[in-house]
Each structure stands twice: as C-alpha cells, then as structure tokens.
Amino acid sequence: MKTTDAFAGLDCVDCGASFDAAAEYHTCPDCDGLLDATYDYDAIDLDRETLAARPFDSLWRYEELLPFTRESAVTTNEGATALVDCPDLADELGVERLLIKDEGRNPTGSTTDRGQSVALTAASQHGASDVALATTGNGGQAAAAYAGRAGLESHSYVPSRSSFSNKAMINVHGGDMNVVGGRYDDAVGAFEEGLAENEDWYSVQSFVTPYRHEGAKTTLYEIVEGLEWDVPDVVVYPTGVGVGLVGAYKAATELRELGLIEDLPGLYAAQADGCAPIVDAFENDRDEHEPVETPDTICGEIEISDPPASGRVLEALRETDGGAVATEDRDILEAAVQVAQHEGLEMAPSPAAAASGVWELAERGEFDGSETVVIVNTASGNKEGDVLRSHLMSQGV
Numbered sequence: 001m002k003t004t005d006a007f008a009g010l011d012c013v014d015c016g017a018s019f020d021a022a023a024e025y026h027t028c029p030d031c032d033g034l035l036d037a038t039y040d041y042d043a044i045d046l047d048r049e050t051l052a053a054r055p056f057d058s059l060w061r062y063e064e065l066l067p068f069t070r071e072s073a074v075t076t077n078e079g080a081t082a083l084v085d086c087p088d089l090a091d092e093l094g095v096e097r098l099l100i101k102d103e104g105r106n107p108t109g110s111t112t113d114r115g116q117s118v119a120l121t122a123a124s125q126h127g128a129s130d131v132a133l134a135t136t137g138n139g140g141q142a143a144a145a146y147a148g149r150a151g152l153e154s155h156s157y158v159p160s161r162s163s164f165s166n167k168a169m170i171n172v173h174g175g176d177m178n179v180v181g182g183r184y185d186d187a188v189g190a191f192e193e194g195l196a197e198n199e200d201w202y203s204v205q206s207f208v209t210p211y212r213h214e215g216a217k218t219t220l221y222e223i224v225e226g227l228e229w230d231v232p233d234v235v236v237y238p239t240g241v242g243v244g245l246v247g248a249y250k251a252a253t254e255l256r257e258l259g260l261i262e263d264l265p266g267l268y269a270a271q272a273d274g275c276a277p278i279v280d281a282f283e284n285d286r287d288e289h290e291p292v293e294t295p296d297t298i299c300g301e302i303e304i305s306d307p308p309a310s311g312r313v314l315e316a317l318r319e320t321d322g323g324a325v326a327t328e329d330r331d332i333l334e335a336a337v338q339v340a341q342h343e344g345l346e347m348a349p350s351p352a353a354a355a356s357g358v359w360e361l362a363e364r365g366e367f368d369g370s371e372t373v374v375i376v377n378t379a380s381g382n383k384e385g386d387v388l389r390s391h392l393m394s395q396g397v
C-alpha cells in the first residue's frame with residue numbers, strides 16, 4: 001500500500017485495539033467498533049508557510065495528514081473550495097463576519113467527494129473490484145464517479161425519495177443503482193442484504209469504511225487556513241450521519257496537536273425538526289441518540305433517523321463547546337432562497353438547514369456581535385433546484 005510516512009494504522013475507537021491498515025478495511029474485527037486512522041504527529045513537519053506556498057488545488061495538498069500518498073490518490077481535484085464572505089448576512093445576523101464554505105463546488109456538487117476520494121483510494125489500494133453503499137443520494141453519486149475513475153464497479157442503494165439528479169448521475173457515471181422503496185433505513189437494509197450476498201463487495205459506507213471522515217476532515221483545514229489561521233468561533237454543519245462533524249473535530253484537534261492553532265472552533269450540528277436525533281440527544285444531555293420513529297423532512301440528504309455514530313458526533317459538539325439546532329422545513333427552504341437572492345450562493349435544501357440554524361441561533365441571542373461564523377454548504381442548489389422552486393410556488397411566486 002502506498003501510505004504516507006506518518007500514517008500509523010487504524011485504532012478502534014471503542015475497544016482501543018490497533019490494526020494494520022493493509023489488513024483491516026472496515027470495522028473492528030474484535031468488537032465491530034469504528035476504526036479511525038492514526039498518525040505519528042511528531043513525524044509531521046508542517047507549518048503555515050509551507051502550506052501557504054502550496055497551490056490551493058485539491059484536498060490532497062494536505063497529503064501528510066492523509067493515509068495515502070497524493071500520487072496514489074483516486075482524485076478529480078476535489079476540495080479546495082471557496083470560502084465566501086457574506087457581509088449582508090453578517091449584518092442581518094449581528095455577527096462580525098459570516099462566511100459560507102461552498103462545498104457545492106466539488107466535482108459532483110457535494111462535500112461527499114472528499115470522503116469518496118479517500119475511500120476509493122483505499123478500495124483501490126486494497127485491490128477491490130466492487131464498492132457498495134447505502135446513500136441518501138450525494139454519496140452514491142460521488143462513489144459512482146470515483147469508482148468510474150478508479151476502474152471499479154459501484155453499487156448504490158438509494159431510497160426512492162432521493163433526488164432525480166443524484167439518481168440520474170449515478171447512472172451517468174456507470175454505477176449500478178438499486179432504488180429501494182421507502183426511506184434511508186430501507187436502503188440500508190437492502191444494502192446489507194446485497195453485501196451478504198456478494199462477498200467481494202467493498203463497503204464505502206460512512207463509518208464502515210474508516211476513510212470517509214478522513215477525507216471530510218480536510219474541509220476544516222481549508223476553513224482555518226482560509227481565515228489565515230484565525231479560528232472561527234462557530235462552524236455549522238448540516239447533519240445527517242455526522243461525517244462532516246466527526247471529521248471537523250478530528251481536523252481541529254490535529255491542527256492543535258501540530259501547533260498550527262491553539263483554540264478549537266465551536267462545532268454546531270444543524271438538523272431539520274422532522275428528523276433531529278442529534279439535536280434531541282444534545283439538548284437532553286444524552287451520550288447517544290434515540291432513533292426517530294417517523295422521520296419527516298424535505299431535507300432528504302440529512303433525513304437519517306438512526307445515525308450510526310451519534311456518540312462521536314455528540315463528542316465533537318461538546319468537546320468544542322459547540323451546540324445543536326433544529327429548524328422547520330419552511331424556514332430551511334426560505335433560508336436557501338434568501339442566501340441565493342442576497343449572496344448569490346446556491347444551497348441545496350439539506351445544507352440550508354445550517355443557514356436556517358444560524359438564523360435561529362441569532363434569534364436565541366447566542367451571538368454577541370464579535371463572532372466569526374462559518375456555514376458549511378455541503379451541496380449545490382442545482383441538485384434540488386426543483387424543491388427550492390416549489391418553495392417559491394408555495395409563497396405564490
């Protein structure tokens with residue numbers, strides 16, 4: 001395997017056992033816990049000047065902090081997305097500075113490209129022939145794209161409610177797609193049956209492969225570097241499974257470990273009222289979520305009623321003195337429209353939960369005016385322009 005010098009292997013976050021990354025691909029063979037990539041940070045010599053001298057061209061510019069070499073990467077130059085100042089929104093919300101990290105500019109229009117680039121690199125290094133996952137949509141499109149690039153087959157299980165553009169593009173990338181009636185949990189059930197029947201399939205499911213949050217962590221590196229190492233006070237992630245937040249927490253602690261920053265940003269989870277297990281657990285001081293019985297939100301990408309690693313997501317919020325906020329679908333769609341009309345940026349409905357969440361935090365009086373706030377726009381508005389347009393129709397436009 002073409003691993004980087006400091007990459008030490010995989011540790012189980014539950015039982016603490018360590019494994020060779022060439023031997024273990026997925027969850028812990030001892031306890032089925034989640035595996036996490038570990039590094040010898042003392043062996044990493046990375047300073048602000050070194051990074052500033054590198055082109056801002058791909059997440060692989062942080063190669064030392066990734067498991068695999070850039071040369072071996074399955075990449076379409078994902079990452080290196082824009083961090084856009086939104087002064088009018090900052091004024092309206094009463095904060096010093098508000099920025100949107102526009103992950104919609106990734107190759108397939110969503111932040112999942114980061115994780116799939118690293119996960120498909122791992123699959124390729126492990127000699128996989130087929131990758132498979134259950135996905136609300138964006139992750140499947142990205143898996144199909146990167147599998148195509150790596151010369152592997154992909155098998156995506158998507159719920160019937162997944163957006164047309166994701167389904168269409170999974171096909172366009174040559175991926176095998178299984179549309180499962182119902183919601184995300186139904187897709188997971190069908191995917192698990194598929195995995196059981198096909199022993200050669202390699203899972204690129206979030207928190208089954210250790211590598212999706214490893215790719216996702218680079219978003220936070222870019223945010224902090226983009227702010228010239230001035231750590232933002234608040235970073236709000238639209239949250240379904242929570243890969244982005246777990247990655248962000250890891251990234252922040254790594255930057256601190258390397259002496260590049262001192263403070264951690266406050267990490268916030270934003271969900272939709274109709275499916276907010278993380279927010280509910282946070283507000284009730286629980287260490288784990290309770291599954292949502294009847295999820296119901298227009299935000300299909302984050303409609304995850306039973307997130308597999310809620311303990312880690314909640315840890316990220318609490319250890320950074322962050323928070324959690326849920327808002328109603330109507331407010332979320334309106335937030336996407338307001339951002340589009342006043343800042344020119346296109347947010348899909350699910351990431352607009354983060355924008356709506358920031359409005360809600362402002363209304364609750366959580367800001368004193370001195371904050372720098374970053375909203376992570378995880379997917380392009382183009383992916384679900386029809387849903388956003390329908391919201392205008394409901395307003396009589």
Ligand SMILES: [Zn+2]
Nearest residue numbers: 012015028031
């Ligand atoms: Zn274990």
